Amino acid sequence: MIMNMLRNITADNPRSLIKPVVYTTAANLAAVIPFALLVEAARLIFDPFVHPGIPLDTARLWWVCIGLAVSLLLLFIFEIPAYRAQYRDAYSAAAEGRSRLAEHLRKLPLGYLNKRDPGELAHRMTGDFAMLEHGISHLVPQLIGAAVMPVLALIGLSFLDWRLALSLFAALPAAIGLVLLTSGIQRKLGSQHVRAKIEASNRLQEYLNGIRVIKAYNLTGERFVRLERSFSELMRQSIRLEGLLGPIVLSAMACVRAGLTLMTMAGVHLLLGGSLEVTTFVAFLIIGTRIFDPLTTALAGYAELRYCEQAGERIVQLLREPVMQGERQPPADHDVELKQVTFGYRDQPVLRDVSVSIPAGSFTAFVGPSGSGKSTILRLIARFYDPEKGVVTMGGEDLRAMDPEALLHKVSMVFQDVYLFQDTIAANIRFGRSSATREEIEEAARLACCHDFILKLPNGYDTMVGEGGSTLSGGEKQRISIARAMLKNAPILLLDEATASLDPGNEAEIQKAIDRLVRGRTVIVVAHRLKTVQHADRIVVLDQGRVVEQGRHDELLSAHGLYARLWRRQHDAGERRTKSV
Numbered sequence: 001m002i003m004n005m006l007r008n009i010t011a012d013n014p015r016s017l018i019k020p021v022v023y024t025t026a027a028n029l030a031a032v033i034p035f036a037l038l039v040e041a042a043r044l045i046f047d048p049f050v051h052p053g054i055p056l057d058t059a060r061l062w063w064v065c066i067g068l069a070v071s072l073l074l075l076f077i078f079e080i081p082a083y084r085a086q087y088r089d090a091y092s093a094a095a096e097g098r099s100r101l102a103e104h105l106r107k108l109p110l111g112y113l114n115k116r117d118p119g120e121l122a123h124r125m126t127g128d129f130a131m132l133e134h135g136i137s138h139l140v141p142q143l144i145g146a147a148v149m150p151v152l153a154l155i156g157l158s159f160l161d162w163r164l165a166l167s168l169f170a171a172l173p174a175a176i177g178l179v180l181l182t183s184g185i186q187r188k189l190g191s192q193h194v195r196a197k198i199e200a201s202n203r204l205q206e207y208l209n210g211i212r213v214i215k216a217y218n219l220t221g222e223r224f225v226r227l228e229r230s231f232s233e234l235m236r237q238s239i240r241l242e243g244l245l246g247p248i249v250l251s252a253m254a255c256v257r258a259g260l261t262l263m264t265m266a267g268v269h270l271l272l273g274g275s276l277e278v279t280t281f282v283a284f285l286i287i288g289t290r291i292f293d294p295l296t297t298a299l300a301g302y303a304e305l306r307y308c309e310q311a312g313e314r315i316v317q318l319l320r321e322p323v324m325q326g327e328r329q330p331p332a333d334h335d336v337e338l339k340q341v342t343f344g345y346r347d348q349p350v351l352r353d354v355s356v357s358i359p360a361g362s363f364t365a366f367v368g369p370s371g372s373g374k375s376t377i378l379r380l381i382a383r384f385y386d387p388e389k390g391v392v393t394m395g396g397e398d399l400r401a402m403d404p405e406a407l408l409h410k411v412s413m414v415f416q417d418v419y420l421f422q423d424t425i426a427a428n429i430r431f432g433r434s435s436a437t438r439e440e441i442e443e444a445a446r447l448a449c450c451h452d453f454i455l456k457l458p459n460g461y462d463t464m465v466g467e468g469g470s471t472l473s474g475g476e477k478q479r480i481s482i483a484r485a486m487l488k489n490a491p492i493l494l495l496d497e498a499t500a501s502l503d504p505g506n507e508a509e510i511q512k513a514i515d516r517l518v519r520g521r522t523v524i525v526v527a528h529r530l531k532t533v534q535h536a537d538r539i540v541v542l543d544q545g546r547v548v549e550q551g552r553h554d555e556l557l558s559a560h561g562l563y564a565r566l567w568r569r570q571h572d573a574g575e576r577r578t579k580s581v
């Protein structure tokens with residue numbers, strides 16, 4: 001159980017506790033020396049009163065004083081590295097754990113991440129790791145201090161007088177029992193509190209992300225009520241947690257402190273009975289007032305330690321989620337084939353029994369009504385997901401056997417929803433190839449028709465873009481993502497055409513950039529405007545997740561099927577637009 005707890009508190013890296021534990025134990029052992037010396041000083045001072053005729057041993061008293069000074073110096077020497085080890089190791093363990101978790105999340109199937117609440121994942125990265133930092137830097141060393149000091153004191157004091165030692169520690173089991181017995185309730189309330197925190201942070205994120213929609217549709221009242229409700233729930237859970245914890249911790253502390261009263265009463269009784277020396281009693285009084293300090297602090301921190309354990313448990317669970325398997329390097333042959341593929345994001349099937357063959361170097365387009373599964377096919381080819389039934393192959397080999405990261409080296413992607421990071425334009429293009437030089441970035445930008453608009457920005461290539469690319473127009477973001485793909489220069493290009501209508505200038509620029517990008521590659525396009533793919537080697541028509549037709553543009557037109565209807569509809573709409581201008 002303890003090992004499990006340590007594993008959780010350190011996010012599956014218990015070695016990070018070694019240094020803090022060793023140094024803290026040494027510092028706590030050193031902290032015992034001044035107590036022993038104080039006991040000796042008390043004995044030396046009180047001896048002449050208890051045994052009249054014995055002179056005050058001033059020479060020994062001086063040695064005790066020197067010993068005290070040396071022990072304080074020793075304590076200082078041990079405490080500095082203990083302090084550093086606690087903090088440095090706690091923060092580096094959390095930093096290392098966060099990177100490990102981020103890396104792990106990247107390798108998990110997207111299907112898993114889709115099912116998870118993004119707020120909950122963010123909380124694990126930030127809140128849960130912050131708790132671990134606090135646990136490693138404060139709570140675990142506190143607990144060690146709390147264990148080392150009283151145990152040593154109990155042993156040492158038993159030699160002085162076992163009856164007083166026993167009375168001093170008599171109430172301790174009750175305090176520990178109380179904390180342990182209520183740990184189930186603490187755990188339950190702790191989980192509810194974390195859930196309330198996640199809900200509040202999700203609602204806040206939703207509110208901030210959707211602030212434009214909220215303003216546009218005047219939803220201020222309704223959305224704000226949801227947000228306020230989550231804050232109220234968080235407040236309620238926080239009060240419940242503290243309301244329960246407070247009395248438990250205070251009762252446990254009272255039990256611990258009751259030991260001192262018990263010991264004093266026993267001491268007075270034994271002293272009056274003549275079976276206890278005054279010097280021994282004084283020694284117990286000196287130690288008794290201080291010995292429980294670390295223990296009461298640790299009791300106050302114990303509940304928090306359990307929350308840290310829960311936080312660690314959540315992180316460890318996530319770290320143990322199986323990542324996408326596959327070690328084979330992708331083959332040099334880039335023929336792609338879907339064989340009887342069935343796939344759905346949740347229970348609802350999106351693709352049904354889809355079989356399509358895409359020869360290397362060809363231009364293949366997927367078309368069909370909205371929601372028919374076109375983009376999903378691209379995601380399966382990039383192995384963001386694995387099919388439920390059937391296989392996707394490259395060069396005749398099942399993608400599931402391939403290393404997902406190595407596979408992504410073969411594929412460039414230009415998606416509808418371009419995401420730009422909060423960084424400079426140059427850095428955002430460099431995501432295509434991290435080793436690219438500035439000249440290569442500019443060349444890719446020129447080919448993607450974005451060099452000119454980048455130069456017009458305040459700091460050119462060094463202009464910062466807002467998170468998600470919010471400071472650029474949709475067309476500009478698309479062109480930046482084409483520049484990324486240019487830079488990556490992968491043999492297979494997956495292109496998901498933007499559905500949002502762009503202004504004619506932007507549309508022409510993007511088309512020019514795409515025409516350059518597709519040269520000499522295996523190109524797989526999801527097309528919404530059929531005229532952009534009428535020269536494709538093959539057009540695959542999807543409807544409700546099934547392939548209903550495939551062939552060249554002319555063949556499909558003369559088949560008078562769904563493609564012909566879609567073509568006519570778009571053609572007529574285009575004519576109407578032209579006439580109305």
Ligand SMILES: Nc1ncnc2c1ncn2[C@@H]1O[C@H](COP(=O)(O)OP(=O)(O)OP(=O)(O)O)[C@@H](O)[C@H]1O
Pocket residue numbers: 114345346350368369370371372373374375376377499526
């Ligand atoms: N991440 C997801 N989780 C759950 N369902 C999803 C997810 N992505 C897409 N879907 C659903 O799967 C279906 C197919 O989506 P897909 O994006 O492949 O269609 P599409 O043909 O590309 O549509 P569009 O032309 O509108 O872009 C849709 O019903 C969509 O709601």
